[in-house]
Amino acid sequence: AQSVSQHNHHVILSEAASLELGCNYSYGGTVNLFWYVQYPGQHLQLLLKYFSGDPLVKGIKGFEAEFIKSKFSFNLRKPSVQWSDTAEYFCAVNSYNQGGKLIFGQGTELSVKP
């Protein structure tokens, strides 16, 4: 069965620090990869996605993620975080030709201190 693992449950950073959140998945076939963000009191919003092509994808708000197929990873990065990035971040995977069903990681709570 597919699974998604996010290594960090809670990350605390100061503003301007760099961010990297780890995500690994287990599935041997072709996958589509996503990062969603949930700001306090709001709904899940798409940050970025990878379907095919360039493994380095850029999303909204300065976030990017790199798909490394050999490592089954899709880590999220941002060079300089802001207080407004405080949120919960979810990595998610669905497998090719199996519709839109997403498998989520357990989420990483990011707290950015001003």
Place this chain on the structure above:
Amino acid sequence: EPEVTQTPSHQVTQMGQEVILRCVPISNHLYFYWYRQILGQKVEFLVSFYNNEISEKSEIFDDQFSVERPDGSNFTLKIRSTKLEDSAMYFCASTTGNPSGANVLTFGAGSRLTVL
């Protein structure tokens, strides 16, 4: 930007009661989903719905759960006899659908269900 809307935002119910959570997906979307998130745990897939029938469901989605699209706009999740462990945030999502799965789900804000 089109939104998925969910009602109620929060519902408190007694164990054993029936609950209906409502969702209005984006109008041109064809695939609909329910997910849930128990406090402190990961977001879990419950069910997907296409062409007026369930296309996939998880082990969580037992006989106590049902979904329907009664009027072509609303997409509802019914829990017949709630249990304490049904307390969670329930998210509705929809997408236009792409057979390869290369589509983006748009999520609603969620309905928080508290079972006492």
